[in-house]
Structures are given as C-alpha cells and as structure tokens.
Amino acid sequence: MSTIPATPTPTPPEPRRRRLAPIAATLLLGAAVGTGATVAAVRATDDATSSAASVGTPVAAASTLTAGQIYAKASPGVVEITASGVSSDASGPFGPAQKGEATGSGFVLDREGHIVTNAHVVEGASSLSVRFADGDEVAATLVGTDPSTDLAVIDVDVPSSELTPLSLADESSVHVGDAVVAIGSPFGLEGSITTGIVSALDRTIEAPNGYAIDGAIQTDAAINHGNSGGPLLDASGDVIGVNSQIASESGGNDGVGFSIGVDTVKKVTRALAAGEEVTHAYLGVSLQDRDSGGPRVAAVNAGSPAASGGVKVGDVVVSLDGKRVSSSDDLRSAIESHEVGAKVTLTVQRGGEQTTLSVTLGERPA
Numbered sequence: 001m002s003t004i005p006a007t008p009t010p011t012p013p014e015p016r017r018r019r020l021a022p023i024a025a026t027l028l029l030g031a032a033v034g035t036g037a038t039v040a041a042v043r044a045t046d047d048a049t050s051s052a053a054s055v056g057t058p059v060a061a062a063s064t065l066t067a068g069q070i071y072a073k074a075s076p077g078v079v080e081i082t083a084s085g086v087s088s089d090a091s092g093p094f095g096p097a098q099k100g101e102a103t104g105s106g107f108v109l110d111r112e113g114h115i116v117t118n119a120h121v122v123e124g125a126s127s128l129s130v131r132f133a134d135g136d137e138v139a140a141t142l143v144g145t146d147p148s149t150d151l152a153v154i155d156v157d158v159p160s161s162e163l164t165p166l167s168l169a170d171e172s173s174v175h176v177g178d179a180v181v182a183i184g185s186p187f188g189l190e191g192s193i194t195t196g197i198v199s200a201l202d203r204t205i206e207a208p209n210g211y212a213i214d215g216a217i218q219t220d221a222a223i224n225h226g227n228s229g230g231p232l233l234d235a236s237g238d239v240i241g242v243n244s245q246i247a248s249e250s251g252g253n254d255g256v257g258f259s260i261g262v263d264t265v266k267k268v269t270r271a272l273a274a275g276e277e278v279t280h281a282y283l284g285v286s287l288q289d290r291d292s293g294g295p296r297v298a299a300v301n302a303g304s305p306a307a308s309g310g311v312k313v314g315d316v317v318v319s320l321d322g323k324r325v326s327s328s329d330d331l332r333s334a335i336e337s338h339e340v341g342a343k344v345t346l347t348v349q350r351g352g353e354q355t356t357l358s359v360t361l362g363e364r365p366a
Contacts, residue, residue: 064235070181071193073237076133077108077164078230080185081117081140081154085126105184105230106130107239109153111160114273116265117229118244119145119152120208130156133191144272147209147366148280149264150244152229153272166231169238171263174217176201182221182243182257184230196221196255198240204329205245205258209366211280212332215261217241223257232259241265281338282364285311287328294318294349295328309359315348322347335361 065073083102104121108114115130122128128140138156145152178198186192200218207213219232223246232241241259248254271278284304287295294317300307317325320334321344338344338361346357 065237067181067193067195070233070235070237071183074107074166074231074233075183075191075193077166078133078183078191079106079108079115080104080131080188080190081106081115081121081229082129082131083122083125084128086124103185103188103226104228105226105243106154107229107231108163108165109269109273110165111163112273113156113158113160113163114143114269115140115154115156116242116269117152117154118242119147119150121229122152122154123147123208128154130154131190132162136162144275144277146268146272146278148207148211148278148364149213149260149268150207151242151260151265151268151272153269166233167238168262168266169234169236169240171215171240171261174198174201174234174240174262179235180219180221180240181233182219182223182227182230182259183233184227184243186222186224186226188226192227194222199256203258205260211364213244213260213264214329214332214336215264216244217259217261219257219259220255221257222253222255224253225251239265279340280364281335281340281342281361283311283331283335283359283361287317287331289327290316294325295331297348305359305362309346309357311346311348311357311359312350315350315355318347318349318354320347321345 081104083104086100086102102121104117106115106117109116122142122145128142129137130140131137138158140154140156143153143155176198179195180198181193181195183191183193196219198217199220202214203216203218204212204214205216217232217240221232223243227243230243231239232243234240240262242265243257243259245258246253247256268278282305284301284306285297286299288298289295297311297313297315297317300311300313317331319325320331323334325331325334340361340363343358343360346359348355348357
C-alpha cells in the first residue's frame with residue numbers, strides 16, 4: 001500500500017517559495033551517531049561507505065577514471081558534518097531515543113559555500129560544523145531542508161578559492177551496471193571511499209516525514225552510518241546521487257544501499273540554496289494496488305484535496321488528466337508533474353460506472 005499521510009505543515013521563516021510536485025511514501029533511513037551510540041535501522045539507515053579502495057584500482061574495465069583518480073578529483077569537495085544537540089525519537093526508524101552529537105557527510109555545491117547533505121543528518125541540531133578533507137573545521141549554518149526528499153543545504157563562510165564544488169551528472173546518463181564510488185565518513189572515518197555498481201534504478205524509499213522518494217538509485221557500494229549525505233559518483237567523478245539509506249537486517253552494510261537521484265538533488269538543493277521553500281503537490285489518499293487495473297482508494301484524508309473533490313473509499317483510479325493510471329506509482333508520478341494549486345481531472349471507477357472528478361491539488365503537509 002502506498003500512502004500519502006497527513007502531518008502538520010511547518011512554518012519556516014518566510015523564504016521565497018518554489019513549488020515542486022509530490023513524492024509519496026515508502027521506507028526510511030536512520031540518522032546518526034549520538035554520544036557514542038550507533039543508530040541501527042532495519043529498513044534504512046543514514047550514513048554511508050566503509051572500506052577504502054586502493055589508489056589506481058580501476059572501478060571497471062571501461063571506466064573513464066580509476067577509483068584513485070576519482071578520489072583525487074572529488075574528495076576535496078567532500079566534507080564531514082557534525083551536528084550537535086540532536087535527538088532522535090524512539091518511535092521512529094532511527095533507533096532508540098538519544099541526544100548528543102551526530103555525524104554525517106556532505107559535499108560542496110558551489111563556490112558560495114553551500115553544502116549538500118541529508119535532512120536527517122542536520123535535523124534538530126543546535127549547531128553544525130564542517131570538516132574539510134584538509135582537516136580544516138569551520139562552523140556552518142542551516143540554509144534550508146526539504147524533509148519530503150531528505151535533502152538539506154547548509155552554508156559555510158569560507159573563501160571561494162578554498163572550495164571545490166562537485167559536478168552534478170545528468171541522471172539520464174546513469175545505467176544499471178555502471179561503476180560507482182561513494183565517498184564519506186562511515187563511523188567517523190572521514191575520507192573513506194568504497195566502490196560498486198548501480199544495482200538498480202527507479203527505486204522508491206521513504207523520507208523522514210513518511211512520504212516516498214521516487215527515482216532512488218540502488219547500489220552495492222558499501223554504505224554505513226556516517227556517510228549519509230555524501231556523494232555517489234560515476235566513473236567520471238560526477239555526482240549521480242546523495243547516499244541516504246541502506247536496507248539491512250543487521251544495521252550495517254548488506255550491499256543494498258540507496259542514493260537520492262541527482263535530478264531530485266539538483267531541483268531541491270538549488271531551490272534551497274536560493275532561499276526558497278520547496279513545496280510538493282498533494283492529493284491526500286491512501287492507495288492499494290491490485291493485480292490488474294488501477295489502484296483502489298483505501299482511505300481519504302479528512303480535509304484533503306481528494307476529500308474536497310469527492311474522492312471516496314473504494315474508488316478505483318482509472319486516469320488523471322486523461323493519462324491512464326495502472327498503479328499507485330503511476331498516480332504519484334502524475335501528481336509530481338503538477339504544481340500546488342493545479343486543477344486536475346481524476347477519473348475513477350465507482351459502482352460499475354466511471355465518474356470524473358475535478359480536484360485542486362493542495363500543498364503536501366510536512
């Protein structure tokens with residue numbers, strides 16, 4: 001079942017607003033190391049990469065660069081982030097309640113001092129610091145977060161000459177089987193590199209607020225606690241994703257890691273860096289996929305756009321704006337193509353007849 005849950009809407013300090021479409025719900029990852037305690041997560045965790053690859057070892061036979069060359073190119077732009085004063089909720093997927101310090105990873109976005117990381121790395125922090133590859137450590141400030149995509153941008157006051165922004169790849173160039181490397185600070189071991197391949201594309205993972213992040217990249221490059229927010233890089237040394245979660249029964253790397261796709265990273269982090277609030281369109285239903293035909297509406301959130309538009313429990317979604325809907329993923333993708341406030345035509349099967357509904361999409365609760 002894919003759900004689009006209702007939660008309170010945050011009230012950030014009046015940034016400019018950029019509207020992005022929704023990315024509904026699925027799994028989630030963990031977050032940090034707090035006062036010596038490692039957070040375990042069964043379905044997802046938060047920090048990435050562990051063993052270091054040998055300099056000069058080819059990533060793959062047809063790679064443009066060796067692992068060592070990629071490391072030399074990209075590592076100056078990768079940072080370790082320390083978030084102080086964080087806490088985690090025992091009821092969430094981050095493990096037992098804890099307070100203290102959390103560590104994660106990130107990378108330089110531009111020469112203005114913006115750094116990309118995961119939202120869950122910096123969530124609730126009272127202060128942030130960044131350690132660069134050369135050992136310099138500076139204070140950082142939070143620019144903005146988007147919990148629905150688990151992305152955040154922080155800022156450091158550092159001369160532009162001392163910053164090494166990483167290049168962002170074109171997501172269309174990423175293919176299953178491509179060689180990749182991950183760089184970050186697993187278990188606080190800063191500057192670690194691991195190698196692997198793209199295991200699968202278009203995975204769906206769960207954001208910290210329970211919504212789904214579509215288009216995630218699955219990789220077998222070792223990802224562990226401490227590397228959340230760090231880059232997943234292609235054989236040219238360009239960023240193809242932000243390492244975010246692992247699927248693990250032990251809480252450690254089992255060879256199934258997930259990175260947020262670079263197209264999502266571009267869209268969200270550039271908006272955040274510009275001081276804009278990222279918003280997502282919202283329908284407000286829970287869906288149940290069936291063996292054939294469109295998904296069935298299992299629940300309609302009270303006060304949601306779906307409720308206002310006349311959607312009822314038991315409706316089978318046939319199409320949105322004339323585009324056939326075969327699954328909950330199809331509907332989520334269709335909503336993603338619209339902005340908050342857009343009017344859409346939803347066709348549903350109800351009582352053996354097709355009914356056409358007009359729905360005005362709202363803003364997804366945080």
